[in-house]
Amino acid sequence: MTVNFGVVLVTAASEAEAENLAKSLVEHKLAACVSLSAIRSIYTWQGEIHAESEWQLVIKTDLAKFEALKTKVQELHSYEVPEIIAIPIIAGSDAYLNWLGKSLSL
Numbered sequence: 225m226t227v228n229f230g231v232v233l234v235t236a237a238s239e240a241e242a243e244n245l246a247k248s249l250v251e252h253k254l255a256a257c258v259s260l261s262a263i264r265s266i267y268t269w270q271g272e273i274h275a276e277s278e279w280q281l282v283i284k285t286d287l288a289k290f291e292a293l294k295t296k297v298q299e300l301h302s303y304e305v306p307e308i309i310a311i312p313i314i315a316g317s318d319a320y321l322n323w324l325g326k327s328l329s330l
Contacts, residue, residue: 225270227288227317227321227325228286228287228288228312228319229284229285229286229287229303229312229313229321229325230284230285230286230287230290230310230312230313231282231283231284231292231310231311231313232255232281232283232290232308232310232311233280233282233286233307233308233309233310234281234283234306234308234310235263235265235278235279235280235281235303235305235306235307235309236278236279236281236301236302236303236306237254237276237278237279237302237303238279239260239262239279240301241279241301242280242281243260243288244277245258245281245297245300245301246258246260246281246283248296248300249283249285249293249296249297252292252296253327253328253329254285254286254288254289254292254293254296255283255284255285255286255293255328256323256324256327256328257283257284257324257327258281258282258283259281259282260279260280260281260282261279261280261282262277262278262279262280262295263276263277263278263280264276264277265277265278267297270295270306274299284313284324285311285328286325286328287312290310295306295310300317301323302322302328311326
């Protein structure tokens with residue numbers, strides 16, 4: 225079986241929302257691990273520039289689960305258009321990647 229591990233980035237409006245998203249993704253085995261960090265984002269929305277405090281989720285997963293992960297994030301997220309972008313993991317330690325696979329029930 226070929227595994228396509230990756231990192232999915234999602235931002236959330238609050239720490240509580242970020243934790244709720246992270247717990248749900250891990251509970252549903254859509255993520256092996258989610259790291260949370262407070263960030264500051266500057267972006268354009270509806271023609272205006274915004275500067276907001278947000279929470280960054282760094283979601284470690286098998287990208288074969290991306291569609292289900294995306295659906296779960298959209299279901300739980302407060303934003304009309306949440307950030308949901310995937311970046312492939314091209315290399316990693318064998319021990320970590322083995323743990324990642326086991327955590328996702330591969």
